[in-house]
Amino acid sequence: PSNIKDLIATVPQVYWEDIGGNAKIKKQLIECVEWPLKYPESFKRIGIKAPQGILLYGPPGCSKTLMAKALATESKLNFISIKGPELFSKYVGDTEKAIREIFRKARISSPCIIFFDEIDAMASARGDDDTSVGDRALCQLLTEMDGIEEKSQVIVIAATNRLDILDKAILRPGRFDRHIEIPFPDDEGKLEILEIGCRDMPLAEDVDLTAIAKRTTFFSGADIALVCREAGLLAIREDIETKEVKMCHFEEALQSVKTRKR
Ligand code: ATP
Numbered sequence: 432p433s434n435i436k437d438l439i440a441t442v443p444q445v446y447w448e449d450i451g452g453n454a455k456i457k458k459q460l461i462e463c464v465e466w467p468l469k470y471p472e473s474f475k476r477i478g479i480k481a482p483q484g485i486l487l488y489g490p491p492g493c494s495k496t497l498m499a500k501a502l503a504t505e506s507k508l509n510f511i512s513i514k515g516p517e518l519f520s521k522y523v524g525d526t527e528k529a530i531r532e533i534f535r536k537a538r539i540s541s542p543c544i545i546f547f548d549e550i551d552a553m554a555s556a557r558g559d560d561d562t563s564v565g566d567r568a569l570c571q572l573l574t575e576m577d578g579i580e581e582k583s584q585v586i587v588i589a590a591t592n593r594l595d596i597l598d599k600a601i602l603r604p605g606r607f608d609r610h611i612e613i614p615f616p617d618d619e620g621k622l623e624i625l626e627i628g629c630r631d632m633p634l635a636e637d638v639d640l641t642a643i644a645k646r647t648t649f650f651s652g653a654d655i656a657l658v659c660r661e662a663g664l665l666a667i668r669e670d671i672e673t674k675e676v677k678m679c680h681f682e683e684a685l686q687s688v689k690t691r692k693r
Pocket residue numbers: 449450451452453490491492493494495496497498548590591592616624627651652653654656
């Protein structure tokens with residue numbers, strides 16, 4: 432696919448404090464990505480290898496992408512991001528070439544994270560037809576991962592909403608052998624996501640974020656972030672000169688996001 436040629440490594444601008452909740456997950460990621468890069472001697476002394484591939488799984492809109500980006504920002508790593516479906520090309524051989532190119536770019540930009548979003552598109556359980564483009568892509572990905580040398584400082588992070596359909600071959604040791612679940616936010620997480628979403632908003636005195644958080648059952652982080660944006664927009668729509676967002680705007684925003692989710 433031609434878009435791969437223009438692929439560039441960047442350093443994202445997402446910080447840990449931009450992600451609400453999930454404190455344990457943040458810590459786990461720091462330990463398995465940042466520590467081995469920062470303290471390679473300690474890992475050598477103790478005789479353990481850093482995980483090369485990390486799989487983040489969980490429902491959509493719950494910060495898998497944010498986590499991968501924050502890891503790159505905070506650990507000062509370059510970041511290359513690809514969505515599984517983007518890789519497919521109808522021309523035989525192009526998909527494999529694209530994957531080789533991604534890893535080549537990552538090596539020259541190292542230390543670097545390669546983030547494969549929607550990896551399930553590429554790595555779902557192989558069907559009968561093992562010449563499918565998904566299959567060939569998967570084989571090439573596994574070859575590249577097997578070929579990563581520890582000193583190359585290339586870390587592969589993949590994300591999926593569908594752990595159940597992933598081909599077991601990619602979960603084997605030496606490949607994506609660290610699996611981290613990123614679930615729906617808990618109550619504390621929800622409140623933090625609301626606080627982040629309202630960070631730059633002048634809030635009226637009647638706004639009770641704890642009460643709003645309690646009314647977001649089955650909301651993902653993305654849904655909660657949307658409630659904040661929607662409340663802000665409703666306030667402006669009511670009065671273009673408004674200087675604050677009120678509880679009634681949040682009430683209405685909650686309803687509209689709930690309806691949209693149905
Ligand atoms: P998908 O599976 O759909 O790719 P994802 O798990 O990768 O989703 P993100 O792209 O990280 O989800 O999150 C989408 C948006 O939702 C973010 O840009 C952010 O606005 C908001 N969001 C989700 N979770 C959080 C969180 N824990 N803290 C703050 N914002 C969040």
